[in-house]
Amino acid sequence: MEFSETIMGDSENMAKFNKSFGDFFQVNYKSGLSKLEFEDKELADQIMDLSEREMNSLYASESWFDVSAKLNSYVDDAEFSHQLTWKERGFKTFFDFLTKKLPDPLKALPVDEKILFNKEVTNINWNVSEAIAKCADGSEYQADHVIVTVSLGFLKQNYKTLFTPQLPEKKVNAIENTGFGTLGKFFLEFEEPFWPTDIKNWTAYLMLWTKEDKYNITGSEREWLTNIIGFLRVDAQPNVISGLVAGKHLKRFEEISDAQLIDDCMWLLQKSLGRVLPRPINMKRSKWMTNKYFLGSYSFASMDTQAHNVLLAKDLAETMYGDSNKPLLLIAGEATVEFHSGYVHGAVESGLRAAAELLRYYTSH
Template identity: 35%
Template sequence: MATPHDLFDTLLASARAFCGSKEPPAPSVGQYLRTEIARRVPALGRGEEDAQRLQLAALATCFKLECCISGTHSMDLVALEPFGEYVSLPGLDCTFPGGYSGLPDHMLSALPEGSVLLNKAVRTIWWQGSFREEGDEARDFPIRVECEDGDTFLADHVIVTVPLGFLKERHQDFFQPPLPKRKAEAIRRLGFGTNNKIFLEFEQPFWEPQQQLLEVVWEDESPLEEPSANLEANWFKKLTGFVVLQPHGHVLCGFIAGEESEYMETLSDAEVLSTMTRVLRTLTGNPRLPAPRSVLRSRWHSASYTRGSYSYVAVGSSGDDIDVLAQPLPEDPKDPRPLQLLFPGEATHRTFYSTTHGALLSGWREAERLNQLFKAPGPAPQL
């Protein structure tokens, strides 16, 4: 008999197969999965109810993990037809030895000193204008970037790398004139959700040395039933489990997505630590399990320049919206001042959205647009 994980993986693979379908069987991945689960986990005979209940409970955990991967509150929000466009990059996850800052630090090392300014929050990007430096009437620029501290910068081209969550909340006043309707609609339709990590540090590990994962399954849950809407009482139940962080050996990393994750951000460290201690004591059956000595968690939704973690293709949107979001402005390719605004970012990569490599590749894509614009015409080919 297939395990719940095997069944869920099989159903996910079949969900991806509807890519390009004119009439997918359901609007969302969640609805499709639930219909298939109800069909494949039929009512069992007397004496087998417990086995069915546990199978459904494990499948509920699979749903939560997929919410973390997709960066969504519910798989009911993720569109079924374009789901298969996403491509998983082969190979293992890459962990930077000195932390994530190693990636931008490496990039910055190639730039002249002083060329990157920090703590310069931007209030408004004025484009399609005619702006001049004071005292220089000979040259005008189409763009003026106005910072919250009052400083301004004039430019021919601006690469806008803010997350989709920020654009959803601020694009109407962040760009002047406002973005064209087509791009504004793509921003509205695409999905953007929250996936947070909770790190717990222990004096001593309470798990086996070879253990890599502690999965959380709540026996009273089922993907075929509506989860509790009481965030205060049940937010921790959205937790999928904990990964043992190597080589530390005494740190667990938990994952939690959606509205429960956003609620977690409003709690104090002490409240999160206390709840995680209670969850782990329940999970292990050990009421005297020592509490973690420290907790650290991300707060992607609360951060005003992100407002969440990463994008997904929501019901009502498609990969075409990703392409529209990626298109530079002005829209007219014959505009005498092209490529004023360029839009890289994970939400602008049609097959690698939600990933760091998608963000990186989209940045190279926009840099290449400018390279092509500035490229001097080469010598005429020899006939």
């Protein structure tokens, strides 16, 4: 595993590689194993399979052959935890800090009262001095500026009807050819943990598949299990484990019943651990792919991004101007930042960037 992680972190050579990350990994993995004289080929293949699932979870890709090695060669030096759960408060805590409800509720910004729910925007006309947003319920809203923060998946599905006039060709090229995929996540709650609680720094059961086991499950209703990276400990939730799902079977993961998902997970855990386990008392999962307002989780630099010369973040983030050089239509969201796409802090950066542009405009006018 340490060797595979070294390959994943080899940003210097990735930057010189014109093919996919899958190609990059396989070339270096096979070359490295031969130098190490590693003889357990079956274990080596299992680790490579796990490495692909881990890479797909990082980029929300169906296959690591979809991911551009060159365009993903940068080093993200931000310090963060993939498992941060805000303890008992949930992720909404982050928005409480953004709106200043925390740490002092008396200093909260009046954001909630300005949000309108159940207002599905079907068209944004930005060909006038003021933008007009039309909603599915027939209502319309005039605005001096519009900041669009929908997911790239939603843009891919709806950009032709969402904007009047049509977006410039450069923006359309970015929407159509920037990668966008899904990472699935689920939580299983038990009466008490069956996983190690007395082992310092234990974090997860990672799934390794033998060729025989993978062959036997292929084509069955449980094939989606081969996309599970592992079962992970959850911060501040001692009776809960989470699972990450990445690859080509996300639709199946989202569409099966709750009972079937639990049955499948327990089958895999019991088969892997070799013992009978208690059944969970609760389960929650994400459904980003089948949610029509998201149609996936987050963006990545794909081989199509590379082939169509998309300037990551810049092409999609470029502001559309109205009369008197007024910033009329701004697009923000995680897909419009270069180095932190796919992350919440990247999405926040994009919102701050859009707000800063409006402030500059009013400062100079």
